[in-house]
Amino acid sequence: MNNEQPNNPLHGIKLADILEYIVEYYGWETLGEKIKINSFNSNPSIKSSLTFLRKTPWAREKVEQLYLKTKSKQNP
Template structure:
C-alpha cells in the first residue's frame, strides 16, 4: 500500500484514540462503537491494549476518526466500511455453513416427537431412577 495515500500514516493508535475520546467522551464512544472497553471502566491504556489485539475494533476506531475529520478512507478500510451487515463475509458464510452441518437435527425413531411426550418420558425416567434402592418397582 502506498502510504502517501493513507491519511492515517504517521498517526499512532494512541493519538487517534485520544483525539476521538476527547471529542466524544467514553459514553459517546460507546454509543458510536459498542465495545466494552469504552463502557466498562474505560481508560486509554486498557482500550489501547484491546484495540491492538482486535483488528475489527481497531478498524472501527480508525473509521470513526477518519469520518470525524472528513478524511478519505484508505483502501484497506473501504471494504470494512462499505460492507453492509446483511452481506456476510466469505469467512462468516463458511462458519454458518459449518454450523448448520454440525448442528443439523437428526431423526431417531426412539426419541419422542413433541415436547409433551418428552416431558412425560422424562418424568417416567426420573421416577425409575434408583427405584431398586428405594424399594419402588
C-alpha cells in the first residue's frame, strides 16, 4: 500500500466511486435535499455532477464528507 497519505481516508478512492456510492445509498432526491446543488436536483446524472464537483471545491468537500459519514455508519 502506498504510504504517501496515510491519514487521508479518501486516498485512492475516485470521486466517481464516491458519487456512485452515495447516489446508490440515498438516491438523487434525498441527496439533493442533503446537499443543495443543481446537478443533484435538476436532471441529475453522474456525468454532470462529476463535472460540477471537479470544478467546485466546496461542493466536492460536502460530497466527500457525506460519503465518509455514510461509510462510518455502515462500518462502525
